[in-house]
């Protein structure tokens with residue numbers, strides 16, 4: 001009996017020893033797999049930190065579960081978890097319509113959508129991707145939202161398309177302008193000839209009422225032909241700015257002097273407006289830009305004339321000159337007029353685009369400005385809110 005107990009005891013000790021060994025092995029396996037998990041976690045964290053888009057995991061009923069570090073760089077919310085995504089991202093009280101999360105949830109597929117959201121006081125364009133996170137049966141249990149800010153990309157794309165479009169239109173317009181120039185010179189030359197002969201015609205006509213009327217008609221028609229020819233010549237001259245210029249001699253031009261010059265030119269038109277219609281905020285220390293003064297004057301004149309048309313004697317215009325950053329010098333013309341509707345904004349710089357009645361607008365002002373500024377190595381930027389006004393900025397490089 002004693003022996004049996006001893007054997008039992010020894011057996012038990014062996015069993016215990018075996019068990020401890022197994023536990024030890026399990027612990028070291030667990031440690032190894034924990035290390036592996038930690039390594040994987042760090043790897044995933046590094047990947048997530050490397051992503052510069054806003055990411056959020058959102059429950060199927062719109063509650064934010066977690067966000068990545070980029071979220072805190074873009075949004076002011078300190079503790080988004082537990083809040084609704086539409087409250088945090090859009091400051092709305094109910095889900096957006098259409099909502100990519102809903103599509104991803106209902107159709108169990110990745111859904112992409114473009115949307116404009118206000119961010120730090122400015123509207124930004126986002127490409128939102130909603131991907132369902134699925135359980136082992138393939139059913140979505142939450143949604144991963146990735147918001148990519150594509151504002152700059154879209155702006156560059158729009159600028160590129162605009163430049164391409166203007167280059168094509170430019171070739172056409174310059175060609176047409178050259179073609180029209182020759183017959184136009186002939187028409188105005190012959191009309192001048194007729195005008196010079198009018199006194200001789202008058203001498204030869206009789207003194208009857210009919211003869212007097214005939215002479216008056218001749219005089220009126222010739223004057224009309226000449227003034228219309230002059231109008232056409234202005235248009236043709238503007239269109240010729242589309243052809244690339246050779247041997248352009250740039251000289252120093254002062255923005256402030258340009259503005260004062262243009263206002264002097266406009267003093268008769270300005271008599272129809274209240275005296276405080278135009279306010280000036282000119283940076284007295286602004287350095288000269290390099291360019292062709294007459295052309296830059298044409299740009300300022302066009303912008304001010306457009307602003308005057310937009311305010312229609314009621315609103316206000318501000319002309320500013322300032323340095324935007326180390327490289328850019330800016331002349332801006334802002335008005336509190338009718339503004340530009342979004343469907344017009346990408347046509348503004350096209351030649352002959354006008355919203356003004358026939359006889360009032362030709363639609364070549366802004367296209368000329370665009371060409372002149374581009375040939376000066378600058379750019380022209382518009383910001384407008386329909387009904388509230390528009391701001392046109394001429395940005396020129398500081399090339400001293």
Ligand SMILES: Nc1ncnc2c1ncn2[C@@H]1O[C@H](COP(=O)(O)OP(=O)(O)O)[C@@H](O)[C@H]1O
Nearest residue numbers: 306307310339354355356361362363364365366
């Ligand atoms: N300051 C402004 N406010 C509102 N709309 C403007 C402004 N400037 C230009 N526009 C719009 O752009 C169009 C084109 O301008 P422009 O090329 O100068 O031609 P035009 O003045 O002969 O119409 C205008 O018809 C108008 O619709």
Ligand SMILES: [Mg+2]
Nearest residue numbers: 302306365366
């Ligand atoms: Mg105009």
